[in-house]
Amino acid sequence: MEKIEDLLSLVAHEKGLDKEEVKEAFKRSIIKIAKKYIGDIDVEIDLENKMGIYQIFEVVNDDRALENSEKYLYLDEARDFEPDIQLGDKLKVELDLSKLGRSGANSLQREFEKEVTRLLENEIYRKLISKLNTIVTGEVIKVDSEENTWVDLNGVKGVLPMRNRIKGEKFEVGDVLKALLKFVHFDDKRGIVIELSRTSPKFLEKLIEKAVPEVRDGIIKIHASARIPGIRSKVAVSSINPRIEPIGTIIGKNGVRINAVSNELNGENIDVIEYSNKPEIYIARALSPAIIKSVKINEKDGVAIVEVDPEQKAKAIGKNGVNITLASMLTKYKIVLEDAKEKTKDTSKLESLFKI
Incomplete structure (x- = not known):
């Protein structure tokens, strides 16, 4: 049995697994193979110090x-192992694995290999779960007929579905791809299922975090973000240090930081605004570059009535309604421009596509 323990x-x-597991x-x-090849036996395995595998008998004196x-x-047979044993007692006798035969031994090996594979999958799963909502990098190994992109992530496969790919992007085998680890699931048939995303607002936030040390260090906080992937996004930030201006810090000198993030997002335009815990101010800033005259909040309905001068309406709405849609997504208010309800497009369907 010492040899078995050494083998385990x-x-x-070698597999980087916990010895006790x-x-x-x-x-x-x-236990599974012994029951299959020897019969309906009771097996006990002592894992303390030296490993022992025992068959359990009940001591009787009948048929x-x-x-x-x-x-x-039988009692007299049991006393050959343990002289003081009594009727009704349980006797542990070390199991002779040769009873399994060659077929049973092969089955035991296969079963143990399956168990070790499950342990490895569980270990990988635990590590992946700890990386949820972080950026991972891998090499593209396949693009299937439905344009889903398969990525090698240190020995495990993740998939970037077409719906999670920025419009206009295309990847080829061998490309290095960055994405958000969005979803991890363990499926009995398929094993570990890993879904990646490049369209999630959280991906934008994590890219900014990587590009801006002040965000990583917690000096600048990202409160919220909203995206229409590959087109435009908005990020609300604040600084806990009054000497550090959050917008300029994130943009960087000559725009170097924000441009690096934009380039990773296929040229997506990124508006950085300063967060305010006063909804009226927050909404007014979210509608930048438009200049807002006033904001009235209806908390019950979650609606913000925004008044703008006629020459500012186009800026507030934005091309194809993008600016007002992103502002609504960012602030969680339905924004209505006063005296411009007829001209403001219904962007609810567009907004629903890009919610977190």
Whole structure:
């Protein structure tokens, strides 16, 4: 049995798994295969110090010992192992694995390999779960007929569905791709399912975090973001340090920081605004570059009535309604321009496509 324990320690070391988990996996394998090849036996495995695999018998003095010799043992036979044993006691006898035969031994090996594979998948799953909503980088290994992009992430495959790809983007095998780790699921048939995204607002936030040390250090906080991927986005930020101006810091000298983020997003235009906990101010800033005259909030309906001069309406709405849509998504208010209800396009369908 010491050889088995040494083997399990080696497996744990080579696979980077917990030794006790590997022992438990072997225990499950032995019990399953022993029951299949030897019969309906009771098996106990002692994992303390030296490993022992035992068959459990009940001590009897009747025909049960003849009818089911794998579970019952006559008293006189039991006393050959343990002289003081009594009727009704349980006797542990070390299991002879040769009873499994060659077929059983092969089955035990396959079953244990399956158990170790499950442990590896669970370990990978735990690591991936800890990386949810972070940026991962991998090499494109396949683009399927539905234009889903498959990516190698250190030995596991993730998929960037076409719906999570920025419009106009195309990837080829061998390309290095950055994306947000959006979703991880364990499927009994398919194994680990990993979904990536380049359209999530969280991807934008994480790119800014990587590009701006002040965001990583917590000096500048990103309160919210909204995107129409590949076209335009808005980010609301604030600074806990009055000496650090949040908008200029994120944009960087000559726009170097924000341009780097925009380039990663296929040229997406990024508006950075300063957050305010006063809804009226927040909404007015969100509608930039338009200059707003006044904002009235209806909290019950979640509506903001915004008054703008006629020459500012086009800016407030934006091309194809993009600016007012993003402002609504960012602030979580339905924004209505006063005296311009007829001219303001219904952008609810557009907005629903890009909610977090």
